[in-house]
Amino acid sequence: MVLYIGVDVGGTKVLAGEVTRAGTVVRTARRSTPGRRVSVASVEDALTEAVLDVAAGRRIAGVGLAAAGFVDAAGERVMFAPHLPWAGERVRERLSRRWGAPVALDNDANCAAVAETAFGAARGSSSALMITLGTGIGGAIVMAGQLVRGAQGMAGEFGHMQVVPDGRNCECGMSGCWEQYCSGNALVRFARAHLDPGPSILTDLCDARPEQLTGPMVTAAAEQGDPVAGQAFAAIGEWLGVGLGGLTSAFDPELVVVGGGVSAAGDRLLEPARAALARTVVGAGHRTPPQVVGARLGPEAGLIGAALLSRSARWAGSARSARTARSVRGVQTIGAGDYRSGVIKPRRRRPDRGARGSS
Numbered sequence: 001m002v003l004y005i006g007v008d009v010g011g012t013k014v015l016a017g018e019v020t021r022a023g024t025v026v027r028t029a030r031r032s033t034p035g036r037r038v039s040v041a042s043v044e045d046a047l048t049e050a051v052l053d054v055a056a057g058r059r060i061a062g063v064g065l066a067a068a069g070f071v072d073a074a075g076e077r078v079m080f081a082p083h084l085p086w087a088g089e090r091v092r093e094r095l096s097r098r099w100g101a102p103v104a105l106d107n108d109a110n111c112a113a114v115a116e117t118a119f120g121a122a123r124g125s126s127s128a129l130m131i132t133l134g135t136g137i138g139g140a141i142v143m144a145g146q147l148v149r150g151a152q153g154m155a156g157e158f159g160h161m162q163v164v165p166d167g168r169n170c171e172c173g174m175s176g177c178w179e180q181y182c183s184g185n186a187l188v189r190f191a192r193a194h195l196d197p198g199p200s201i202l203t204d205l206c207d208a209r210p211e212q213l214t215g216p217m218v219t220a221a222a223e224q225g226d227p228v229a230g231q232a233f234a235a236i237g238e239w240l241g242v243g244l245g246g247l248t249s250a251f252d253p254e255l256v257v258v259g260g261g262v263s264a265a266g267d268r269l270l271e272p273a274r275a276a277l278a279r280t281v282v283g284a285g286h287r288t289p290p291q292v293v294g295a296r297l298g299p300e301a302g303l304i305g306a307a308l309l310s311r312s313a314r315w316a317g318s319a320r321s322a323r324t325a326r327s328v329r330g331v332q333t334i335g336a337g338d339y340r341s342g343v344i345k346p347r348r349r350r351p352d353r354g355a356r357g358s359s
């Protein structure tokens, strides 16, 4: 079988996976992200280990990278990444040379949006927002069935909208960013700050050591009725909904898909978010709020979208086709038609050209 690998490169973890034409993840390999203050080489070493693990000695036909950073419009460079050391790096070309395989690069939330549109919760939706709640907040905009990339390819960085003037310092260098109040890191920070000094489910889970507390522990404790864990999700969910209220006022999507690690909490996170959105969207009471749903592909959405991207980029094997393929519509075309019939071939139809030409 021809091997395509998608890699989600986040601030907390690197998750690589072999993905079939139908979007099924066959095997994965995970590494911890070494961190933002380490060298570029150590992050790329972790990526390489994960990719080689998945490949297990087989020839790689293509790798798609879903990077938690600001990717340039050409899909060549990560210009800036609040949680990774890349800054203006020509990541695509360098890793392609290192792995001896074609590499395609896009922002992680864009990749997740493409995967959810092709195979998941946003299938059939023409206007949707993708929010990934992980280390920070990633975002992607799908309008009229196409990714909206903006003038420089960096649209959708909702996590860095300032929601609290002079608020908490953010890794991006500014302060008061939305992701400081609504993300996996924010969830953990809340739970640590409110951890009961006496016995509690959460205290037990982290052996009474707040520094050991993790997001999955907060979800597990909330499921068992721990009050602090419940409050943490109420607070994060409220912030999520307030932010989504603003985004709904701006974009009027029919659907919001919430992915990333924290979305594993499901309705515990989404219920307070839906309520806050309905309350804070402009014209509340005179409009129908968008549906807010969890990512159907879960935490693998980003790597699935990245693998789709690498398959699309292989169509004609040229940089230009790699660029034109970076559109939702291109992938929808494959997902809906050619994928199921098992035939992948270059589609030189206008929609693909138009998709890139607009950004």
Ligand SMILES: Nc1ncnc2c1ncn2[C@@H]1O[C@H](COP(=O)(O)OP(=O)(O)OP(=O)(O)O)[C@@H](O)[C@H]1O
Pocket (backbone or CB within 6 Å): 008, 009, 010, 011, 012, 013, 014, 033, 068, 083, 108, 132, 133, 134, 135, 136, 137, 138, 183, 184, 185, 187, 188, 214, 215, 216, 217, 218, 219, 260, 261, 262, 263, 264, 265, 299
């Ligand atoms: N099941 C879970 N419940 C609650 N929080 C979680 C869960 N899984 C991960 N998290 C939290 O989400 C954050 C990591 O997010 P994720 O697993 O999506 O990693 P990532 O892809 O590296 O993140 P990003 O793409 O935002 O850089 C951490 O703060 C972690 O504690």
